[in-house]
Amino acid sequence: MPLNPLSDNTLMIAVRSGNLDQMGLLFERYNRPLFGFCYRMTGHAPTSEDLVQSVFYRMLKYRHTFTGDGEFRTWMYHVARNVLADHHQQNRQRYDSVDDWASRIGGGTEADEALHRTQEREMVHEALLKxxxxxxxxxxxxxxxxxxxxxxxxxxxxxxxxxxxxxxxxxxxxxxxxxxxxxx
Amino acid sequence: MNCDAASERMLDWIDDRLTESERASMLAHLNGCPACRSELRDLERVQQQLGSLPVPEPSAGLRRNFYEQLETFKEEAKPRPVRKFFQTNGFRAAAACLLMAVGIGVGYWLSERSASRQQVDELSEQVRDMRQMMMLSLLENPSATERLRAVSYTRDLNEVNDKVLDALLTTLNNDPNPNVRLVTLEALVQLGSDPRVRQGLVKALGYQDSPLVQVALADAMVRLQEKRSVKPLRRLLRRENLNDLVKTKIEQSIKDLS
Structure with a gap:
């Protein structure tokens, strides 16, 4: 495997061995995909930001558990799934209702021309949640x-x-x- | 290709993941199967709808928080210089707590110590009282050996109260056994700094008839440089049946004292 100095794995191995600044590059690379993942899973932007933050926190805290044998992305999604599972556990009562969840997506104050689009999005969100x-x-x-x-x-x-x-x-x-x- | 196989490949079709030959056979099936065409259309629509789900941009707060978090981790990972550690509030608080605990501990220990010292003092006082009582009662014992033992106890007494002093002087003057009287004399000479003892010893000169005790007393007077003893010593010289040896000793003592 060619050792690209800027490959995910090289960066993460550097983080593991104490060069924590390299996590900044990984953050720039993956904060949006991770945010997208969390947002689609939860439908709530502020919550998703917290979750992304938690994912990077855990990757920093448990940086020693990154072996480098597998892809960094795989490891990152493992961590993200655990964070989401914990989040789901903590918010089981609060977010379990589909209506609750859907009500946070749409904006009732949106302009008329956007209404149809919004309704369609809500429908897809609801369908995903079903x-x-x-x-x-x-x-x-x-x-x-x-x-x-x-x-x-x-x-x-x-x-x-x-x-x-x-x-x-x-x-x-x-x-x-x-x-x-x-x-x- | 049948419908099941086509259905399985529809996502790959949409994602453009099929090989050239797979693509060709898929196209051939779709051309002849309206059901699969319809299915594919629905699937494409779902995919489109999914794609229409917008994802908002994460706020600037996410990036800011991440880099703050990263700084915290970097701080933690740094091997901290010792001086810095001593300057931390945590260390100061810990040091203050420790000092207070030590203070309390020492205070407690001291009070314990003074308490136990007090106990020891009380105990040794009790022992002294007991020893005095035992000495006093032993001095009345008919056995001379026991009376000797009693007198020897006074050597361990740092302070002698009037009772003990009286008892010793009485023993010196009245004990039938000259050995006991000699030992008592020795004990009293040890307490020679006490004016009552000196006075008692001077007085005792008139009572002694044992030559041994007389000589020892004369010696004691010289040793204590007790000038007041000259008169009683002279009176002693005038006594009849005085041992010649004692006479010489006393004359010598008078000479030493004057």
């Missing part, structure tokens, strides 16, 4: 995070084939939910 959490997660990872099936397989501790099948099923499930919503 999926089982693991289906939602695999859709977000595969459709938004620009991760290869191979990478997702490592993040979720499964095989590439299984990921492909799960994505396919999740996509069909989402389609079903959206079609039902349109018919209503």
């Amino acid at each position: 999926l089982k959490p693991d289906q939602r997660e695999i859709l977000i990872l595969s459709r938004f995070q620009e991760l290869k099936y191979e990478e997702i397989a490592r993040i979720l501790h499964t095989t590439e084939g299984a990921v492909k099948v799960k994505v396919h099923r999740a996509m069909n499930e989402l389609k079903k939910v959206l079609l039902e919503a349109h018919e209503l």
Whole structure:
């Protein structure tokens, strides 16, 4: 493997061995994708910022657990999934209601021309939320995070084939939910 | 290619992940299968809708917070100079607490110590009282050996009260055993700094009839340089049946004292 001085792994290994400033480069590289992941998972921007912050906090705190054997991205998403799981655990009562969640997305004060778009977004959000959490997660990872099936397989501790099948099923499930919503 | 296989490949079609040959056979199937075309259209629409989900920009606060956090980690990771450590408020607070604890500890220890010292003092006082009582009662013991023992106890007494002094002087003047009287004399000479003892010893000169005690008394007078003893010593010289040896000793003593 060629050692690119600016590759994720090289940077993270530098962080691990005490050059903490290199985490800044990794932050610049991944704060948006991570924010996107958290935002799509939670639908709440301030919460997502807190979660991204937590992900980087944990990566700094547990920097010694990065072995360098796998991809940095895989490790990062492992950490992010743990952070999200903890968040979900803590907010189970608060955020479990779909109505609650959806009400935070739309802006009731939005202008009329934006209303349709907003409603459509709300519908997709709601549809995503109607999926089982693991289906939602695999859709977000595969459709938004620009991760290869191979990478997702490592993040979720499964095989590439299984990921492909799960994505396919999740996509069909989402389609079903959206079609039902349109018919209503 | 059948419908199931086509369905499986639809996402890859959308994502443009198919190989050239897969693409060709997929296209062939779609051309002849309206159901799959419809399915693909729906899927594309879902994908489009998903893509329409906007993700807001993270606020500037995220970046600021991250770099603040990073600084904190860098601070923690730094091996801190010792002086800096001593200057931290945490250290100061800890030092203050420690000092206070030590202070309390020492105070407690001292009070404990003074308390135990007080106890020891009380105990040794009790022992002294007991020893005096024992001495006094032993002095009345018919056995000369016991009376000797009693007198020897006075050597351990730093202070002698009137009772003990009276008892010793009485023993010196009245004890039937000259050995006891000699030992008592020795004990009293030890206490020679006490004026009462000196006075008692001078008086005792008139009572002694044992030549040994007379000589020892004369010696004691010289040793204590007790001038007041000259008169009683002279009176002693005038006594009849005085041992010649004693006579010489006393004359010598009078000479030494005058």
